[in-house]
Structure formats: structure tokens, C-alpha cells
Amino acid sequence: MxxxxxxxxxxxxxxxxxxxxxxxxxxxxxxxxxxxxxxxxxxxxxxxxxxxxxxxxxxxxxxxxxxxxxxxxxxxxxxxxxxxxxxxxxxxxxxxxxxxxxxxLPLPWLARGVWRARRARARQLDTLTLVGRTVPAYGVTVVDHVVPAVYCLSGRRSRVVVTRGALDVLSDAQLRAVVEHERAHLMGRHHLLHVLVDAFSRAFRGLPLARLVREQTFLLLEMIADDRALRFHSRDVLATAMCEVAAGQTPRAALGAGGSGVLVRLRRVLEPQPRPPRxxxxxxxxxxxxxxxxxxxxxxxx
Incomplete structure (x- = not known):
């Protein structure tokens, strides 16, 4: 006992x-x-x-x-x-x-989340086949939409999607920065952590850990993708690009460059904190x- x-x-x-x-x-x-x-x-x-x-x-x-x-x-x-x-x-x-x-206990929620995410991605990819056009210079698919947005769809047919509005407002460097951000999501398979954490939060609903792990993990994954983009682009370029696409809505099962906690991420990009001592x-x-x-x-x- x-x-x-x-x-x-x-x-x-x-x-x-x-x-x-x-x-x-x-x-x-x-x-x-x-x-x-x-x-x-x-x-x-x-x-x-x-x-x-x-x-x-x-x-x-x-x-x-x-x-x-x-x-x-x-x-x-x-x-x-x-x-x-x-x-x-x-x-x-x-x-x-x-x-x-x-x-x-989280397993049914995990299975449901995987099924819904795969179905949503399949619908989006089928739609992109019909209405999107590939831009080889950036390795992205462009869709005709006026609101600036950049997002990625994971899976075997993974895509980075850019709206026409984003092409109109972003410079070449800014566009490459947010595309690198999205590629970081795809390379890190962040969508799997999204589904896993979401399943835990639903299975143990009401638990402080369930709420905070979902909120914080989603934000931290965006920061990891930001850090990847900062390897190749300046802080000002990435921060400006994030502001331009912050209002863009992403489809279900997609990860967007605006992402979660844009204000927190902007402050972090522009005012970097030192890493913890050894x-x-x-x-x-x-x-x-x-x-x-x-x-x-x-x-x-x-």
C-alpha cells in the first residue's frame, strides 16, 4: 500500500x-x-x-x-x-x-487521430493535384488564394504549399525562409508528435499535463523549425516573413509557417536567449x- x-x-x-x-x-x-x-x-x-x-x-x-x-x-x-x-x-x-x-487508454484517440489526419491530407493532396501548380525554383506548390499562407502536408506525397497572396507579399529571401521552416517540419516528422500528443491530451482530458503538453509541444516544434530556417537566413528576414503569413489559415492536418504562438516566436527570433550553461x-x-x-x-x- x-x-x-x-x-x-x-x-x-x-x-x-x-x-x-x-x-x-x-x-x-x-x-x-x-x-x-x-x-x-x-x-x-x-x-x-x-x-x-x-x-x-x-x-x-x-x-x-x-x-x-x-x-x-x-x-x-x-x-x-x-x-x-x-x-x-x-x-x-x-x-x-x-x-x-x-x-x-490513449490508443483509441491515437488511431482516430491518425485516421482523420491521413484522410484530411489525402483530400488536400487530391485538391492540390487539380488546382495547384508546381514552382520548381522553390520546390513548392502554389494555389490561387489571396490570403498569404505557407504550410506543409506530410506523408509520402509531402508538399510545401504557398498561396498566391504569399508570393505577392514575400521577397525571395523571405519566401525561402518560410519554405525552409516548413521543410524542417517535414524532415523532423513533426506531424507524428502532433498526433501522439493530441491523443494523450484527449485521453487524459482535465489533467494539467494533458493541456500543457499539447500547447507547449506544438509551440516548441514551431521553434525547432524556426531554428532550422535561421541556419540559412537572417533573423530579420524570418521575422518579417512570419508577420506576413501569421494570419493565414492552414487546412486540417497541415503545419503552417504562421503556426502557434507567433508573438512568442517573434520575440524569440528577434531577441535570442543564451543556451543553458553546460x-x-x-x-x-x-x-x-x-x-x-x-x-x-x-x-x-x-
Whole structure:
């Protein structure tokens, strides 16, 4: 029971207490890749701790189920018949089923999100085949729309799409900067993280982590794409281009150069923050790696 309470407290820490602190921290905007990993580590930590806590709560004082090894024992009863002094009971089944339900809870939302995203992308790509025209000089597809917008569609037929309005207002350098931003999304397969994080946020709706991980991850992925564009273009060029396309609407399942948190990103582009010192960087990486491991270590004890 003490282990179950400790694991539940750890799950509450990862799911409710830590997310607001991470969202208010200043270092994530200076190191967005590490920050995305930190958010994913919080998600993993919460799921592991919650699942193991539920397992300890339902496996009441039964010797074969003590700790994480007890869960493995129940899962492998057929391979190790001598591990349990009798046939499996409903309690044994519940001890395995309860944590499995916690772990798999986002799966229906993930499947639904993948299906909807693929269907939306297919519709958009079919439409682009009919109304879009390719501009080889930029490697983009142009559509006749007056509102400036630049976005990408992922998948095997990935495209970077530019509206006629964007071509009219952006200079050559600005257009290349936002196109590089979109290519960063495609190369990093950011759409997969979008679907994964969205599934978690829907499965655990109401949890502070569920709300903040979606909001912050989407913003950090835009910052990662901004950093990619800044490797080849100046800050002023990218910032001006972002302002021009900020109002453009993107289709479902597309990632746009305007993106989320444009004002925050503009400030970051124009007023870059120094990266964390080496010591702080090592501490961040160590905490990110250790957080999901602690509930496993706690559950391994008797």
C-alpha cells in the first residue's frame, strides 16, 4: 500500500505539479529540442507511475504480485507455472488488466487521430493535384488564394504549399525562409508528435499535463523549425516573413509557417536567449532520463 501511495503521488507530481513549472521556465525556449524531450518524459513518467500505482492498489497483499516483478510474474504465468501456487484468479487478471488499460487508454484517440489526419491530407493532396501548380525554383506548390499562407502536408506525397497572396507579399529571401521552416517540419516528422500528443491530451482530458503538453509541444516544434530556417537566413528576414503569413489559415492536418504562438516566436527570433550553461544542460538531460525510471525502481522493490 505504501508503494501504491508513493507511485500515485509521483504520478500526481508528473501530471499536475511539474507541468506548470516547466511551462513557466525560461530555458525551454532556448533549447526547444531538449524541452520537447522533457515534455515527452513527463508523459511517459505519468503513464508508468499511474499504471504501476493502479497495479499495486488492485494486487492487495498477494506475494506473487509484489512490486514490478510481481506484474511480470502474472504476465508470464504460462511460462512459469511454479511461480504461483494455483490457477489464475479474477484478482490476478485485474492486476494485469488495470495497468494495461491505463497504458492503452490513449490508443483509441491515437488511431482516430491518425485516421482523420491521413484522410484530411489525402483530400488536400487530391485538391492540390487539380488546382495547384508546381514552382520548381522553390520546390513548392502554389494555389490561387489571396490570403498569404505557407504550410506543409506530410506523408509520402509531402508538399510545401504557398498561396498566391504569399508570393505577392514575400521577397525571395523571405519566401525561402518560410519554405525552409516548413521543410524542417517535414524532415523532423513533426506531424507524428502532433498526433501522439493530441491523443494523450484527449485521453487524459482535465489533467494539467494533458493541456500543457499539447500547447507547449506544438509551440516548441514551431521553434525547432524556426531554428532550422535561421541556419540559412537572417533573423530579420524570418521575422518579417512570419508577420506576413501569421494570419493565414492552414487546412486540417497541415503545419503552417504562421503556426502557434507567433508573438512568442517573434520575440524569440528577434531577441535570442543564451543556451543553458553546460552544467544546467547536463542536469536537464539527467532529469529527463531519470524521471521515467524512478517509478520502475520503486515498483521493483518488495
Amino acid at each position: 505504501i508503494t501504491a501511495v508513493a507511485l500515485a503521488a509521483y504520478a500526481a507530481l508528473a501530471g499536475a505539479a511539474a507541468p506548470p513549472l516547466l511551462a513557466r521556465a525560461r530555458w525551454p525556449h532556448a533549447a526547444p529540442v531538449a524541452a520537447v524531450l522533457a515534455w515527452l518524459a513527463l508523459v511517459t513518467t505519468f503513464v508508468i507511475a499511474a499504471a504501476l500505482s493502479v497495479h499495486h492498489l488492485v494486487a492487495v497483499e498477494r506475494h506473487p504480485h509484489d512490486g514490478l516483478m510481481g506484474l511480470f510474474t502474472v504476465c508470464l504465468l504460462e511460462d512459469h507455472p511454479s511461480a504461483v501456487p494455483g490457477p489464475s484468479t479474477p484478482g490476478d487478471v485485474l492486476a494485469v488488466a488495470a495497468p494495461v488499460v491505463v497504458v492503452l 552544467t544546467a544542460w547536463l542536469c536537464i538531460v539527467a532529469a529527463t532520463l531519470a524521471a521515467p525510471s524512478l517509478p520502475l525502481l520503486a515498483a521493483c522493490g518488495p
